[in-house]
Amino acid sequence: MVSQRGLQSITLESPMRRCASATNWTFYDPSENPTAPINLGVAHNDLLQDKLLEKISSSLTITRKDLDYNCAYGSIILRDRVASFVTRQFKTAEPLVADHVTAFTGAGAAVYYLSVALADPGESIMVIAPYYGMFDGDICGGTGISLFPVYLPTLEDNFVHENVLEEAFERAKKENVKVKALLVTNPDNPIGRCYSREGLETFARFASKHSIHLILDEVYALSTFSHLDTSLSADTVISAKEESDDPFTSILSLENLSDLIDPSLVHVIYGMSKDFALNGLRIGFILDQNNETLRSVLHASAVMSYISSITDRTISNFLSDSVWIDSYISTNRRLLADSYAKISIFFKDHGVRHLPVQAGHFVFIDLRPFLIQKNGGRPPTLKDEQELWQTLLDNGVYVAPGEAFRTKEHGFFRITFPLRSDLLELGLDRLYKTTVGFGENRVIKESQALKASK
Template sequence: MLSKKVTCKSHGQESSYFIGWQEYEKNPYDPRANPSGIIQLGLAENQVCFDKMESWIRKNQENNWFGTVGASSFRDLALFQDYHGLPQYKYEVAKYMSEIRQKRVIIDSDNLVLTAGATAANEILMFCLAGPGDAFLIPTPYYPGLDRDLRWRTGVEIIPVQTSSENGFRITGRALEDAADVARKLGLKVKGLFLTNPSNPLGTTLSEDELDLIIKFSSGAGIHIVSDEIYAGTVFDSPRFVSTLEAVARASPGGDSAIWRRVHVVSSLSKDLGLPGFRLGLIYSRNAAVVDAATKMSSFGLISSQSQFLLSRILADSRFLRRYAAENRRRLKRRRAALAAGLGRSGVRCLSSNAGLFCWVDLRRVLPAATFEAEMDLWKKMIYEYGVNVSPGSSCHCTEPGWFRVCFANTSEETMLLAVDRIRALVEDNHDFLMGIN
């Protein structure tokens, strides 16, 4: 006999998002060993400046890293078990978060909780803020993994806040109210609003008007705001990134109003520094009870002391970080432009974006019918016949068939451009087919 948790279907593993990964792993592209294999453009991973990170490691390896001076000793690191984290790492990551936000908000390390990645951070916050019978509102389209992260083990329900391509998928007051009404009709208590800013999968930053609307709505309803800002360091074009913390500071400059105790930010070093394997997540909150409870829960998934030690050294190198950030922005902007230009040669457009590791690509005109069945058929053809994996919009809960998230930073530019050629071939072949039946 197994538990209900083992047999339930709320993990989301059956989503096309995860299935695409599985198909890629069965037949991965390699320019020499498997040139006809599947190219993975369904993974939001940042490798565009990995050479810079590797170079820093080569230049800064020291024989005495694990010497006997202070916290650098091997013994201290090997025996360190305090789930509050290494003080030096917390200091450096708080400073880094402040700099990414252009010091418009100063992050206090005492309000940080360290977690093994943003996935753990998001789940811990759900355990702290809600439970079975409660709901969080989430604007669509959203990252498919949130179905797993937020509700699988917590029992919290997700209620979509529907957005539309008519206004560039921007959040409206009417959409927020409609989502709250849906929750009430289902007998659910709305405990909060969950945001990704910058957006995954849109690659856009929330406008100041949207943030003001969100704060006003949340304050009026007395609910929490969880702002997942793991892509804050990937903003490569205007408009600039405005953190939810900055927007709240503008709305409540005293810093002591109730809204401050209901705003919680999730971040990590996975996307901007390209280090997902180190599992470097965190929660920032000015709610002492949340920080206390989340710190205790983090003991189920700690960041290794060795990872914290290494990253404290990298983050302390301000000169390197400034150069890395500038080059990262430059390369992401160039890579995004190359993807959009390549697809544009076949008349395919991308949503205008300024951040992230992906484009939100409009393939609606390629569908024989405006249905999700037609979208899935096109996605399957893209994988099995043309050898490219991307994420269908339906896996991101988009309400309009024909949108796809296409990642551009997880492979070489040469491989990405080959994938673009394959997608263009699919588009043009489908166009010829549709012209033939009309």
């Protein structure tokens, strides 16, 4: 009744999608959904919602022209403003112009259309793992493309070992996997770390050596905060020194990029969802400065992911106020830093280890000790992780398990932190109580956890 590729798109294994579906996308709200789970699993950022809502509301206009067809891949005004913004904030080596920007209905759609534009059925995209779990659906859903994960040696650091990449490429060759691109998320997801300039150079040399495309997903580019002094309050201006310590380096900022790789092989994903916390507006971009043929393909496919003239104009208006935008980004970094400091202290105080974070909306925590305790010293299995995840959900808190990011070791969970403090505290309380009870083989009933939380 449906095509093979259609069937594959709904039956493909995507742990992140499976977990998210289990929540029915309905989350706790004190008045509207008091019994739904608290959402610590989806990456979002509520810290500046009031300011954003006010600014977006005042950017919301429609003109007569907007009733008729707009450019499918974004109006020239929108693309021009994105180009200026990215040039300024990413400190690109060459200025971006409107032509370098193709808009899609979200970064996920951008990843999908870029993948299809670069790889044919049966081909593969190498991805640095653990990786953002929605790539499973975005890249492999109905496309015939597979993902070929490459794990850096440890979760503890993300130093890019050239030999790890080379070994993976050799393994792919042996398995008859035809790799068309290397996909790197920077700052990464789920750990929230940035690659060094040297790391990026290694990726570029590797991609160049094998004549494959290099895709950088930079959707958390401007959500770095580890270089800030968190004792400062949110409205303190970031000093020049702090800015120079920003751990994020865009691939587009490398002055020597064309010495490392044919720059027509390099493409960047960006969007409004993460740095601007506008998940709902569905605006993503592919930034490409050197590949006209690819851009033609993307323009043709943008018709299937055609952004609404209303949203186009709203975001165009929004980005026109560069003073507001730059100030928002500074404030957002500061608030992320404060928020991260708080959750980090919470976990330290409760004896929960987490990996250090430089950027993004989440912290990757290590709950293996609780699983080991539960199972009398046995190393945690995937099934153990799944059981704890389900117990957490049953007890009113949704988190993203390591499985969703294809971690090799089981027992890690990604926790979203830039949230309203009442929600976050309630969520962390449920998380901790449930985990301790789980480790001690005590059955925590939902009602108990919910009661304890109040």
